[in-house]
Amino acid sequence: MKKKIALIFPPEITDKPLITELVKHHNIVVNILKASISGGKQGKMTLELSGKDSDVEKALEYLSKENLEVIVYTDSVIRYEEQCVECGACVGVCPSKALTMSAPDYLLKFDMELCVLCGHCVKACPVRAITFFDDEA
Amino acid sequence: MAKTFEQINEKIKKGTAVVLTADEVARLAKTKSIEALAEEVDVVTTATFGPMCSSGAFLNFGHSDPPIKMAQLELNGVPASGGLAAVDTYIGATEPSLDRGIQYGGAHVIEDLLRGNPVTLKARGFTTDCYPRKEVTAKVTLETLNQAYMFNPRNAYQNYSAATNSTDKKKFTYMGCVLPNFGNVMYSTSGQLSPLLKDPQLRTIGIGTRVFFGGAIGYVAWQGTQAVNGYEKFDDGAEMYSGYTLALIGDLKQMSPEFIRAAVMEAYGTTIFIGMGIPIPVLDAELMAQLAKSDEELYTHIYDYGLGLLKKPTYRRVSYAELRSGSVELNGKMVKTASLSSISKARTIAERIKTMVKSGEFSLTQPVAPLPKTEKFKTMTMIGGEGI
Ligand code: SF4
Ligand code: SF4
Numbered sequence: 420m421k422k423k424i425a426l427i428f429p430p431e432i433t434d435k436p437l438i439t440e441l442v443k444h445h446n447i448v449v450n451i452l453k454a455s456i457s458g459g460k461q462g463k464m465t466l467e468l469s470g471k472d473s474d475v476e477k478a479l480e481y482l483s484k485e486n487l488e489v490i491v492y493t494d495s496v497i498r499y500e501e502q503c504v505e506c507g508a509c510v511g512v513c514p515s516k517a518l519t520m521s522a523p524d525y526l527l528k529f530d531m532e533l534c535v536l537c538g539h540c541v542k543a544c545p546v547r548a549i550t551f552f553d554d555e556a
Numbered sequence: 557m558a559k560t561f562e563q564i565n566e567k568i569k570k571g572t573a574v575v576l577t578a579d580e581v582a583r584l585a586k587t588k589s590i591e592a593l594a595e596e597v598d599v600v601t602t603a604t605f606g607p608m609c610s611s612g613a614f615l616n617f618g619h620s621d622p623p624i625k626m627a628q629l630e631l632n633g634v635p636a637s638g639g640l641a642a643v644d645t646y647i648g649a650t651e652p653s654l655d656r657g658i659q660y661g662g663a664h665v666i667e668d669l670l671r672g673n674p675v676t677l678k679a680r681g682f683t684t685d686c687y688p689r690k691e692v693t694a695k696v697t698l699e700t701l702n703q704a705y706m707f708n709p710r711n712a713y714q715n716y717s718a719a720t721n722s723t724d725k726k727k728f729t730y731m732g733c734v735l736p737n738f739g740n741v742m743y744s745t746s747g748q749l750s751p752l753l754k755d756p757q758l759r760t761i762g763i764g765t766r767v768f769f770g771g772a773i774g775y776v777a778w779q780g781t782q783a784v785n786g787y788e789k790f791d792d793g794a795e796m797y798s799g800y801t802l803a804l805i806g807d808l809k810q811m812s813p814e815f816i817r818a819a820v821m822e823a824y825g826t827t828i829f830i831g832m833g834i835p836i837p838v839l840d841a842e843l844m845a846q847l848a849k850s851d852e853e854l855y856t857h858i859y860d861y862g863l864g865l866l867k868k869p870t871y872r873r874v875s876y877a878e879l880r881s882g883s884v885e886l887n888g889k890m891v892k893t894a895s896l897s898s899i900s901k902a903r904t905i906a907e908r909i910k911t912m913v914k915s916g917e918f919s920l921t922q923p924v925a926p927l928p929k930t931e932k933f934k935t936m937t938m939i940g941g942e943g944i
Contacts, residue, residue: 506606506607506898507894508733511735511740511894512732512740520882520899521881521882522881525880525895525898526900545820546819
């Protein structure tokens with residue numbers, strides 16, 4: 420199973436080796452997608468966790484007990500409401516194959532598994548049909 | 557056997573006309589002869605839905621009491637033209653707002669009007685004896701306007717170049733974001749559905765031609781700005797038409813936000829998506845040969861948008877079928893393609909027109925006058941230096 424999550428930490432926990440804990444004690448492969456952490460300030464890290472279903476679930480449980488906020492991304496990280504005009508501007512900038520548009524219907528398809536949360540699509544969409552879930556929070 | 561507009565309209569009236577979309581005709585042409593298709597089919601519908609910067613609307617607000625002759629005006633903070641009669645204006649789609657810049661522009665004012673949202677008019681006057689008022693603020697809606705019609709000086713681009721970028725920096729253009737080192741190819745023509753690619757010699761499209769425009773009935777008003785009759789024939793016999801455009805007019809009050817949508821191109825500007833389409837009467841087999849052309853037989857060139865030049869280096873000819881496939885070969889590498897014009901929306905429009913023609917709601921018009929031919933595209937004569 421793969422899960423994309425964001426961790427928002429208060430300043431005091433930034434030094435704790437959370438990632439090491441996930442890797443060593445929960446058998447999780449951690450892919451850091453984004454991180455903004457600096458000592459003494461609130462930090463945010465976007466991660467992709469992969470591993471056995473049970474391990475990923477246990478890891479999430481472990482994180483939830485820590486003094487930090489955990490956002491688990493579901494398909495709703497990026498929303499295209501009725502707003503979408505199916506133009507493809509977002510497909511052009513997507514560095515992974517998360518956004519695609521192809522025959523026969525040429526409607527926009529989104530594969531959360533492949534998304535690296537770079538945010539390029541959010542800026543490229545001419546009608547603002549895509550937003551980050553956590554931008555709203 | 558050749559058919560006339562009258563004969564085709566007669567069939568439409570009787571409900572016996574055979575109307576197909578350009579997609580359907582292109583598919584049928586794989587198994588049927590052009591002659592047979594020209595016999596069987598009466599009307600072929602075409603469509604496009606893409607960003608078209610040269611768009612805007614004429615509005616008349618009605619008079620205030622005492623009246624004002626507007627010299628400077630803003631609609632939701634977006635400047636509109638004060639260069640017409642007292643309470644007339646033209647709001648251009650790409651005009652940025654004074655407070656929010658390109659994030660809200662003329663196109664958004666037009667969309668807000670279409671959605672029935674109130675828009676704030678602020679105007680300053682040029683006081684005269686008959687127009688004594690100096691300033692006015694008013695709430696306007698589409699309903700309160702006397703007239704609101706779109707007049708788009710350049711829509712329905714026949715065939716637009718595809719864009720790539722040879723430099724090592726991202727380029728933010730009207731073709732969207734073009735990624736560095738040939739990172740993508742952006743294009744914006746609806747290929748086998750593109751109206752002016754299906755009647756490239758403008759045999760049936762002229763001044764006064766009735767068209768589908770933003771969800772309403774509109775008309776071809778004039779030759780579009782920057783129109784040229786571009787034509788190329790290649791060694792392998794392939795032909796490529798490009799460059800013609802149309803000026804369109806239509807009643808904003810009848811249009812729908814389903815087919816008119818404000819857009820913001822990142823780090824470029826405000827623009828507007830326009831959905832339009834034209835039903836083309838099948839006059840003879842020669843016209844059917846064009847109408848039946850598929851994405852495999854329609855081409856554009858890939859140009860370098862990285863250099864910021866008017867004369868852009870070109871890389872290769874490419875068919876719309878290749879562009880549609882999701883990647884094209886460029887300098888020995890497969891490069892991702894993406895369309896800025898919506899294929900699914902264009903299809904919806906072509907289907908919509910088909911239904912309208914079949915039901916008799918949309919009869920075909922013979923042009924009142926032919927559109928002019930323009931062989932060459934003029935460029936600006938600059939005064940002074942060449943730098944930017
Ligand atoms: S956030 Fe980045 S990777 Fe994810 S869909 Fe958007 S462009 Fe693609
Ligand atoms: S850029 Fe926006 S409108 Fe266009 S396909 Fe992507 S989400 Fe839809």
